[in-house]
Amino acid sequence: MAAIPVIRQDDILELKKPHPCGEKRFRVMRVGSDVRVVCCGCGRDMVLDRLKLERAIRKNITISEEKPND
Numbered sequence: 001m002a003a004i005p006v007i008r009q010d011d012i013l014e015l016k017k018p019h020p021c022g023e024k025r026f027r028v029m030r031v032g033s034d035v036r037v038v039c040c041g042c043g044r045d046m047v048l049d050r051l052k053l054e055r056a057i058r059k060n061i062t063i064s065e066e067k068p069n070d
Helices: 048-054
Strands: 010-015 025-030 033-041 046-051 057-059
Touching: 010 048, 033 048, 046 048
Parallel strands: none
Antiparallel strands: 010 025, 010 057, 025 033, 033 046
């Protein structure tokens, strides 16, 4: 059985399929049974079902990975 992915606010998610603007990365704004994400390319705001989103995630880029601490 696969592990449940940990999704936190301000994480960047890379999804399997691109948004119509061509971008595959989305920033998590709110987490719950539905997850609010914003496209990093065009800024479109979407609310997605958590189970559908978990299946669509290719990679989870946390803030600590994107911006190393100095």
